[in-house]
Amino acid sequence: MVSGRGFRPGIPVRREPEESDNRKKALASALAALNDRERRIFEARRLAEDPSTLEDLASKFGVSRERVRQIGVRAFEKVQKPPTPGAGRRVGR
Numbered sequence: 540m541v542s543g544r545g546f547r548p549g550i551p552v553r554r555e556p557e558e559s560d561n562r563k564k565a566l567a568s569a570l571a572a573l574n575d576r577e578r579r580i581f582e583a584r585r586l587a588e589d590p591s592t593l594e595d596l597a598s599k600f601g602v603s604r605e606r607v608r609q610i611g612v613r614a615f616e617k618v619q620k621p622p623t624p625g626a627g628r629r630v631g632r
Contacts, residue, residue, distance in 0.1 A: 569618040576600065577614035584611050 570578055580600070583591040593604035600607065 566618075572617050572620075573614050577610055577617070580607060580610050581614040581618065585615065 570581070573581060580596055583596055591599075593607045596607045597604045602610075
């Protein structure tokens with residue numbers, strides 16, 4: 540049995556704002572793992588309402604369409620990885 544304030548059986552608990560905030564934080568954290576070019580390509584291809592074409596991005600960045608595709612794939616793989624503690628920190632010798 541679930542107890543707590545405001546719980547009523549049969550009535551779903553609304554958590555959309557909290558889930559939305561968590562998703563935004565997770566996305567921001569994932570994008571932080573990308574370098575500037577990866578982030579810009581990822582955002583233009585995956586997050587834009589009207590995604591840019593490989594051709595458009597190739598012209599913008601001065602590389603081939605295939606290179607833009609490769610960078611986009613690598614960025615997507617990085618974004619999908621769970622963050623690791625201490626990632627991005629360099630340890631001095």
